[in-house]
Amino acid sequence: MGCRGACWAKMAAMRKALPQRLVGLKFLRAVSTPSMGALPKRVKIVEVGPRDGLQNEKDVVPTPVKIKLIDMLSEAGLSVIEATSFVSPKWVPQMADHTEVLKGIQKFPGINYPVLVPNLKGFEAAVAAGAKEVAVFGAASELFMKKNINCSIEESFQRFDAVLKAARSASISVRGYVSCALGCPYEGKISPAKVAEVTKKLYSMGCYEISLGDTTGVGTPGIMKDMLSAVMQEVPPAALAVHCHDTYGQALANTLMALQMGVSVVDSSVAGLGGCPYAQGASGNLATEDLVYMLEGLGIHTGVNLQKLLEAGNFICQALNRKTGSKVAQATCKL
């Protein structure tokens, strides 16, 4: 037995002597990678920092700061920037200045500035303020729906139906959101079938795109895959987006899985703005900078200028007096 053979024999003997737990050292059976499908060549990033991000920040941000943030994001090359939410200031004080913000921002050609509307009243206020695109917020969990907007999933569909009808008449596009797509802070596990059912309903009501949200960031890539498999049987991939929160550090991995499954629209928030109302001290949205870094590394076109994006993130963090939630920003800022 040559030197190499003796070495192998010794290693084999050592492995036998080691406890069962180290069974992973055995050579694996051939692993197929069915989920490593071709990645999209372009990804549309929907920037939700000014809305979802700021909504979850404790300090109320002055209107001029919000406007400047949105203008800086427009200059960074993002093609969709969710500007604000036409909800009652009683519920979401941060968004009380929705009309001033929508009227005050520079509306760059080629960029969409959707706003959230919970009902017909909010929709009408949004249109009066100049909105050209709106979004409605559904959920895959009855309990979450009840606690969040005080109605059942079915009742919420009735409210949205009114909005969608009015939007159609006014030629205004509507995006649908499905919260708790990978888990609910009240119900725990959410079945992919339920997510598919709610998504299908919103799509058939006229939403051009449905954003599937991991609201509390509990999802992992396998759960993302199962959920998307179920949803894609009802709604084409091109009409889907993912909206991952990074509460447990899983957002980018979950987003990668979604891209592998054929999704090409991803929501994110500059500087990873926003905490999580369900886990005090936890982080919030996936940071746009970190998402862009990954997509650029993968050779996927986004149209975003990372440098300008970093500047926008830096601006808002200084205004909020908080550290960035983006690791790319953390690595590139010399502090």
Add this chain to the structure above:
Amino acid sequence: MGNVPSAVKHCLSYQQLLREHLWIGDSVAGALDPAQETSQSSGLPAFVKIVEVGPRDGLQNEKVIVPTDIKIEFINRLSQTGLSVIEVTSFVSSRWVPQMADHTEVMKGIHQYPGVRYPVLTPNLQGFQRAVAAGATEISVFGAASESFSKKNINCSIEESMGKFEEVVKSARHMNIPARGYVSCALGCPYEGSITPQKVTEVSKRLYGMGCYEISLGDTIGVGTPGSMKRMLESVMKEIPPGALAVHCHDTYGQALANILTALQMGINVVDSAVSGLGGCPYAKGASGNVATEDLIYMLNGLGLNTGVNLHKVMEAGDFICKAVNKTTNSKVARASFNA
């Protein structure tokens, strides 16, 4: 949206959430639970070995010098979490790495639990001999896929370093001591920029050929993305079986878990990580360091992959060391869980 304070009151406690979502707790050896079946049909490995590098790679990059007794207590706590490999210290000159000056005391002071391995870094024969004298039963050697990095880090070329490692690995084999090989800068170098997959393969092959049982491919400055990870692994796996490979991802640009997922999809089933995401990055001031073991376990548990590690106990060890070095954890799971 909605009334936040009452929402928090009624929501599931984090323990309940973890239990229901993540199949937390001691894994049952042998029994194939439904989650594992899912992972096998998805093409992912059923079992993933985690190599905990917090006490070495993690602490090495922390500014505050941690007292020896704290290091020992930290390692002892990690030994009780189910981790099967814990990299303990580094037998380098204290002139270069003051944090590791107490290598002998740490090696002698820890409680060596049965079934847990405690590798140590040994840069040369002298370090190896000291390590053995102190009771080490497994060692690691640290190569690089970049000439500039090798020169600046250990003051010699890749070829010269291979010569030194050959001596160490040969001596180790004579004494039945397994040797693990590291390849730094596998996805990019702070000095040279991009690194070709071919270079990584060449260095990995050298280390494997001289007798290293496992090669850990390190994204030293965290610049890699799933695409560069895939290309690098495709090249290396032409020469070395996946079962002998590991990935060591730094989270400097937030890419670590996405890169690790890619590696798992390609058949890798050994992953290095550091509890609490300890360690900064000496090449990017203020940046984060290693991928956090807690966040890695969370993902693996969610994927239905068996690790043998108890997440709660790891979080407790992380909490201990963070208090000791007086810094907040870099683990998002820990942040979300301890404050809930």
